[in-house]
Amino acid sequence: MSVNIHFLGHAGFVLTAGKHTVVIDPFITGNPRCKAHVQDINATHIVLTHGHGDHFGNTIEIAERTGAIVLTVNEIAEYLGEKGLTKLEPMNPGGRVDTGFGYVALTQAFHSSSYDGRYMGMPAGAIIHLAGKTFYHTGDTGIFSDMKLIGEIYKPDVAMICAGDRFTMGPELAARAAEMIKPKIAIPIHFGTFGLLADEDTVRRGFKPDGVEVKLMKPGETFDLG
Template sequence: MSAKLTFLGHSGFLIDDGATTLAIDPFLTGNPKATMSAEEVRCQFIALTHGHADHMGDALAIARRNDANVIAAFEICNYFEEKGHGNVNPGNPGGRIDTEFGWVALTQAFHSSSFEGRYMGMPCGVVAHIGDKTIYHLGDTTIFRDLELIGEIYRPDLVLVPIGDRFTMGPELATRAAEMIGAPRAVPIHYDTWAPIEQDPAQFAPQGVEVEVMQPGDTLQLD
């Protein structure tokens, strides 16, 4: 089996194994770099790293329209239930959730998480095993030593690493983080959406890692 990764812009992705599509952090409305509208997204599952608007974004509208199963921190899932969408799969860092396509595990991340002034639980990274591939979306985070342990446990084929600085790691720390995780391929994310997080992705250069710089709308085949 294989998986196809489509970049939605900022930190958003669609991952398709030919039978099932998982959306991660689908922020499209209000995203100046997006090439797809929220109405165009078709998926059966949505995973969210945390509650900030530039990550949770269009998740509720997409979930309602597709009756998608939402995998996220307990507090985010509670919010979705209160808004009338009960198809949720709550978890927290360290937990693994089995799905029809494989599984999703939530990991630690160092950030904050709120939406419209409401606490949205712990921020997370998302590890998705789909199409016999394991993809680790770090969410919004800085570098931390346990990235090495996460790499040892899950052995991801691909990592999605924030490089925008200010709110997350910048390219220098992101480079070290990718080297610590040890995945063979990496995609830089969470940069150039707005002026405060403008970065040169060429500065993200982990040794021994193939870097794939994606533009919104680009696809990457994981064979």
């Protein structure tokens, strides 16, 4: 079965295979590059890498409307429970949860995580195994040597790699990360949304990993992975 990959913009994605729709970091409202409308986003599962508003985004609204299961670090899950959500899978980096479509595992990420003035636990990357395909979303992070180990263990078909600089890796370091992870396809993310981040031209020039196909997606763009 193929997986449809829809880029929401910034770091958000919708992965769809059959009856399963996995939404990652649904920052829609307030995202100047997102062409989607939050009421049009359907989900069976939401994967949230950390608590910053440009990733947490519309998680609560989408989960309330769709009944989606939210998979995220323990502290965020506790917060979401306080807000009335009940379909929660608390996790932490190193852990894995089996789902109806495959599994979600969390990896380490070097960043920070807070929401509404509250500490939201460790930031994370996410491994999503859906319809026989494996996706690695780095979350927000600097480069780290265990990206090579993550690539060896999970062998991702697609890696979504932050490349906007200042708060995460810039494009050149993101390219080095892609070379360590060795996905079939690397998609740079987390750039061009706000003025402090690298723009699309800078990422296009700098994100050139050796031996890895690069797909620089525009918000709203989709493709099928067969």
